Amino acid sequence: MLMIIIMELKINVTQIIKCYLLKYFFKIFFLFLLKCSFFVSMVEAKIIYDFSKVENLDGWYVVDDGVMGGRSKGKLKFENGDTGVFSGKISLENYGGFSSIRYYAGKLNVKKNKYITVILSGDDKYYQLRIRSSRNDRHVYTKKFFAKDGWQEIRIPLDSMEPYFRGQRLRMSNFDKKYISEIGFLIGNKVRENFELKIRSIMLEEDYEL
The missing domain is CATH 1.20.5 (Single alpha-helices involved in coiled-coils or other helix-helix interfaces)
Incomplete structure (x- = not known):
């Protein structure tokens, strides 16, 4: 018991x-x-530009190959209250062949950021993401990406962006600066073509692990 x-x-x-x-x-x-x-x-993303939260395109401007005598024409318009549409026509006349848009972002501290992420919809063409550390810099840091048709997220490591000046790769290190003052997009595939790139937002992201 x-x-x-x-x-x-x-x-x-x-x-x-x-x-x-x-x-x-x-x-x-x-x-x-x-x-x-x-x-x-x-560690939420730091917004550089969100087209759904603005009412105009202040701060953006277009730079075509007309500065070199070319005939390409690009434009940026506001669509549906949440999208910036970069579109136009590339011409190879007079040794031209590119169109671009740029946005002055002030002085963004990117010391803790590792990526630029863009929500966009393309047209099955190659584009370049381009940044400047200072507006006084003559060179830019650039990375080519393929923008397929339909909405997608493009995530580009900052340290993968290479220094260029007038199409020539410079003997400098990839982007390793603390600040970004300008960001933009360029199309220049050395062919005559129409193009349309739709952009929703541009963000900076950190590199983190849970």
């Missing part, structure tokens, strides 16, 4: 310990999820 009572006590104690450990596990897991959620919220 005594042995039976002892066995029952052991079973009850074991069950109590299991319940306690299970409750403790779920409590720790719940706190972990809260911590992860808080951490993610703390």
Whole structure:
């Protein structure tokens, strides 16, 4: 009889310990999820430009090959209250062949950022993302990307952007600056073509791991 009572006590104690450990596990897991959620919220993307939150295109301007005597024509228009549409026609006349748009972003500190992310819809053509560290710089840092038809997210590492001046790769390191003052897009594929690139937003993102 005594042995039976002892066995029952052991079973009850074991069950109590299991319940306690299970409750403790779920409590720790719940706190972990809260911590992860808080951490993610703390590293949200830094918005450079969001077309859905503006009413005009102040700060943007078009630069075509007309500055060199070319005949290409590009334009930027506001569409549906949430999209910037960069479109036009590329001509190869007079040694031209490019069109671009630029946005003066002030002085963005990118010391903690690793990527530029763009939400856009393309036309199955190649474009370039271009940035300047200072408006006084004559060179730009650029990265070519393919913009397929349909909305997509283009994520470009800042340190993959190469220095160029008038189409020539410079003997300098890739982008490693603390600031961005200008950002833009260029099309120049050395062919006559019409183009249309739709842009929703441009963001800076950190590199993080949970």
